[in-house]
Amino acid sequence: MPDAPIRLLIADDHPIFRDGLRGMFADDPAFEVLAEAENGARAVELARALQPDVILMDLRMPVMNGVAAIKELTRLGVPSRVLVLTTYDTDRDVLPAIEAGATGYLLKDAQRDELVRAITTAARGETALSPSVATRLLGRVRTPDTPLSARELEILHLISQGNNNRETAARLFISEATVKTHILHLYAKLGVNDRAAAVATAFQRGLLPLE
Template identity: 45%
Template sequence: MQTIRVLLVDDQPMIRTGFRLILEAEPDITVVGEAADGVDAVESALSLNPDIVLMDIRMPNMDGVEATRRIAETGSPSRVVILTTFDLDAHVVDALRAGASAFLVKDGPADSLVGAIRTVAAGDAVLSPRVTHRLLDRFAHLGAPASPDVPSRLGALTSRELDVLRALTRGLSNAEIALELGVGETTVKTHIAHILEKYGLRDRVQAVILAYDCGLVVPRSPR
């Protein structure tokens, strides 16, 4: 069994202790270090090479969004899971654009945190349902109307890859996309891998942001 190595980043020692107790109760997760602000987070991520950086957003010296951006810019394989009590729209979008692979709110159950860490460590991305709705609503405010033509920026994608990308923007799982398109789940994974490779994206959340930025899909109307 492969062990998932986690770096805890939060300016509150009691919060870090709580996360450590939750995570180290799992047989496949170990905490390799702690940091109290974004500056220490970047340094620790580079020196410890954790699989997952569990990152708070609001911290002194450097916030979690900037720390996430700097970790991503180094080319580090570490993936960032953002945890915060503030599920504000700007934080969601900024953190995901910076390179975060997951965004969860701290008032969620412990098993959702553990599940998110395992999912992201396996190479996927995850958002809590509440944050997903807020993210899509955010794009509904920001997004421009989609063109009936495929945006030129997405010209490198095949028609089937475009179908898969559209399905990703609707939040469908690989199994659901496979069923909808009438292909195997392995084929869907291959298409997603090609999309990520062609545009240098870290995961499917980044692909969704690209689709909205390019106007491939029309965001839903705000509630």
């Protein structure tokens, strides 16, 4: 049997952009758009009712913004993954969204293939970070041979053993949102965009033991 389609909820206050996304996935059997929300409050309402696999969440919306909506979804225990899809890539936009519980962060100028990869990655519960966002963060926080904190090394070690975010959080007695924030910092410090590259780079630099 073919894999079930990834079920999507689109949350954006611009109807034309929502229409464009819906049209993008209309003929792709790998995805199913369940509904659209024009603000964060409506997104939370629909997510609770429909339980989509991935929510494509804009940040700046009326009534309730994206970060507030992500926090509410986390508080309510809604299992849907949130992939931020926005125009803004400043530090004050990126970090609060990840800390609130977003699984990934992508800019609206991303190509379709990049968006599809990010959605698929987010649906697996893995961090999906736009290369341009990673590059911006890298330029802000990285210095030559930026040392990893003890907590970042712990998380990196658990990632190398195949633990996902939830398993890592459980082992360290911290929240998944905290794990995601540390992973975001790891990516910036190591100059990578995904978990596999982070582990490979860590081994190359001798940050992880060869077992």
